[in-house]
Amino acid sequence: MPAEQAAVSPYDVGLLRGYAVFDLLQTIGGVPFQFTEHITRLRASAKMLGLEVPATDDEIAEITVELLRLNECTEATVRYVLTGGESPDGMHFDPSTPTFLIITHNMFEVPEQFYVTGAKLITHEYRRELPEAKTTNYLTWLRNHHKLDAAGAIDVLYHADGLVSEAATASFYVVRDGRICAPGEGVLRGTIGELVMGLTASEYELVLGPVTLEEAFGAEEAFITSSVRGVVPITRIDDSTIGDGTVGPVTTRLMEICRAAMKKAD
């Protein structure tokens, strides 16, 4: 339906109580990229909130394609939002009648320069609530969003108790002794990260385990991955330069692999 007519009840528990999960993908050649991975992750997020996506993968795929056609989108970002549904008292809701929205946005724009010179992260002490689920709770991120522009940064790197977890809207990786390291738990599984790590498994060892903030600052290379940005090299964190400040060989290789995978889908 037209966006102006689409509406959510003011009693929706996703609005009144922030009880909602979502997932986001981009299209390539008009086709949702990593569709199954995203819907699988959405279902996993939903399960952690005791919710269930009220449609099969095939049904969701059909509606998505139809929506893209109606919106005359060649390329778009597609957002799937699932809430607990209406809650007349703002407390109780029936998980069997969730609200499920499929929304298209314009394609996410990333300055090309970030891929060439590398991008900057700023750190913020914070641990996401229920980090393995992609919930709609982005309070801390939005409250601090103005700092990104002020610092010329692409994203915020969250850390707590000396350990880094993830960027607000991306997975975070460092390269140490030629190996790729990332937190093994307390983070959202990244669809692009897992794709690229899978494709380069024979080239680079992947170590999933605690990554300290100190290790992040002292890394040979650092990068983030996200569905709407692919692999983005990180050459600065706060006021520190990462490695020699240029995009390193491992990150360069991963960017190539990621682009090739996306091109293949086109």
Next chain:
Amino acid sequence: MPAEQAAVSPYDVGLLRGYAVFDLLQTIGGVPFQFTEHITRLRASAKMLGLEVPATDDEIAEITVELLRLNECTEATVRYVLTGGESPDGMHFDPSTPTFLIITHNMFEVPEQFYVTGAKLITHEYRRELPEAKTTNYLTWLRNHHKLDAAGAIDVLYHADGLVSEAATASFYVVRDGRICAPGEGVLRGTIGELVMGLTASEYELVLGPVTLEEAFGAEEAFITSSVRGVVPITRIDDSTIGDGTVGPVTTRLMEICRAAMKKAD
């Protein structure tokens, strides 16, 4: 407007990103109780998110009264919800065009038994994000809500690093050496709590400072306060009895004072 026609945009950042605050009051004799206190707190919550309530107190009061009349409510719970407004990309929004909803619910029902024999809390390790603001983030509460019914508990008592903060939907107090003690920071200011403490300032000393979980379990008395429940005695926390397990003299006196204040408003 009729609830069925009322609608929020699916692009609302309160829905997509949980970027919203709210406040809740009850009417007494058809008149909003502690109206100014609640709207003042709503404005304070809004400010912490960089938002502003787009109406004066008088305007909000007028709309509230009109809404109660249209809904033919004699007594009701009124909810004020303020979000950052529409966000076409799910990231940027204009704080000067917020979404502001005024919603009435049926009166909140509290089993009378809770006031006679005391109620039970169950503990949960958790610290609210931005606890001084009444945000819509109740993810942890709703995920654990089924445990309340199973335990016969009225609410969840949050604690972190050995210190208690507040119940999920109420302020928490203990009585120690005849004095009333409550956390002085990292909690939402309670409108009923502050009212009752003000009215009994000459009778009881109020100590605002850290309260350990151990002190909560070992308290002479414990109680919670909330706008929709008044003062509720707590005689059990998890499997432990508080004091001698009956409603103590301080709590009894505070309940009387609270009821008298509400009756006076009627």
